Amino acid sequence: MMTPSSAPDSLSPYRDDLSEREKSGQLRRCKLVEPVEAASNIDVQVDGQAAVNFSSNDYLGLSRDKRLQEAAIQAIRRYGTGSAASRLISGTNELVATLEHQLAEFKQAEAAMVFNSGYQANVSILQAILEPGDWVFCDKLNHASLMDGCLLSGARWTRYRHLDLENLEARLKKAPADVKKWVVTDSVFSMDGDYPDLTALVDIADQYGALVMIDEAHATGLYGDKRSSGLCEQFGLSERIALQMGTFSKALGGAGAYVAGSRVLIDTLINKARGFIYSTALPPAVIGTALKAIEVVQSDAEPKRRLWQNVATFERLAREAGLEARLSLPLSSPIIPLLIGDSSETLRISQQLLEAGYFAQGIRPPTVPPGTSRLRIALSAAHSELQIEGLVMALARLSG
Ligand SMILES: Cc1ncc(COP(=O)(O)O)c(C=O)c1O
Incomplete structure (x- = not known):
């Protein structure tokens, strides 16, 4: 049964807005992200694709x-x-x-x-x-x-x-x-x-x-x-x-x-x-x-030590891979923006990175100013050096 609020003409402004967003690479959608094992949120399935999670603010791994x-x-x-x-x-x-x-x-x-x-x-x-x-x-x-x-x-x-x-x-x-x-x-x-x-x-x-x-x-x-x-x-x-x-x-x-x-x-x-x-x-x-x-956090220094060690490791590997131009080094936090600029290009690189096994979300306007779309990489104490190395190599290959 057709109700007044679902009549096609009253909803068309919303459809038009969504299709405008899609055309300009601004459409947002939540991906399905599932942990492979309950004990960690680092190894995940993103829309069915196995990946290492670099999109979480659980910097110390404390949620597990x-x-x-x-x-x-x-x-x-x-x-x-x-x-x-x-x-x-x-x-x-x-x-x-x-x-x-x-x-x-x-x-x-x-x-x-x-x-x-x-x-x-x-x-x-x-x-x-x-x-x-x-x-x-x-x-x-x-x-x-x-x-x-x-x-x-x-x-x-x-x-x-x-x-x-x-x-x-x-x-x-x-x-x-x-x-x-x-x-x-x-x-x-x-x-x-x-x-x-x-x-x-x-x-x-x-x-x-x-x-x-x-x-x-x-x-x-x-x-x-x-x-x-x-x-x-x-x-x-x-x-x-x-x-x-x-x-x-x-x-x-x-x-x-x-x-x-x-x-x-x-x-x-x-x-x-x-x-x-x-x-x-x-x-x-x-x-x-x-x-x-x-x-x-006041009594156990170990997760924090591991996190900052991971930040130092990422920075060293990124320099060795020649990624300085896209990053702002030295790093001062576990949040690492890799600047791309264009929204559609950011989505494309984020998707390719996912296919290579690394989940780093593309961030677009209005979350960031126009022209500054980026991959947002978030490091965690729970990442291994091998996972960080794999990410840096994939970034160098895809964004170079
Ligand atoms: C700087 C800053 N303030 C506030 C918030 C909102 O916090 P919450 O996610 O708990 O609503 C966030 C992140 O989401 C944030 O990055």
Whole structure:
């Protein structure tokens, strides 16, 4: 039976849009990715094709760690599979309270709170801390969730050139002295793998009376000699940054997000962050996993050592294979963009790479600026040297 909403003419704008995307190499589709064995997500089948996975943000391989899995099971046994309502309705159990307490110590902050995802955290935080009349300064390549939060807040939003702190300062100079100002940036950039000089950034922000929010989604667990809590720790800046946000979904092998800062800002978020107020809290298994993950990254240095060794190995082999022109060396993170430029060409190389047995996703606009499509290679502690060598040889053959 034909319903009004399925009449061909009312859906044709959507069909036209999808076919436009297909023509310009922009159409997106989720591939079916299955692990060959449950113990690892490195050897996978991608749409039925056997491949080594270089498309995962599970940088330390913790999603398959028995300690995290056991913590998830214990949390389910004690608290069940669901959390039943938002925390302002059904309350906070001891597992969540412990996690937030541990997170505050991990990030050397007065207080911390948990959000359901990094995307939800960023949108909710920025909407809560900014209002029309405030000014917010963002790196041009900040994650989409930070941009969306700024847009929704109604604050005056200005974007400085990627990592260009002179450009940031020039923009800060133009803002009236008496308005509330925030500088917001990724620490490690998700599609470029680089990061700003955070000390200089915080110095400039201080000079102009701006507060700073840092997104440590791709840095949590990977940087910092003592706690591995991220780049704020590595730069010795934890106490100078108003809000440190990060996720459990990448190196920590789970899901969800956190933000750490002063008590007054965390209380502001509890009262104003709509994603916190109006969404059912994370399930106990996810909280149990996150609690164990922050314990593991602080007590077991081995996965992190292996990851950084793999980053060094990739860099050495890529230089030997003559890939410098397409890469930005030296590497500063396990995220390695191999620049191609054209979207269709990027898809073609990604597909050929898959046929050669290596899964590295092609990244296209709007995730990256037009003309900068790339393969995004993500290294993990769980890769072997042989797998990295095979990838580099295939890249040299296909992209040369
Ligand atoms: C920098 C950055 N912030 C936030 C997010 C969102 O985190 P989540 O995947 O937990 O929603 C991501 C990645 O997805 C990210 O790369």
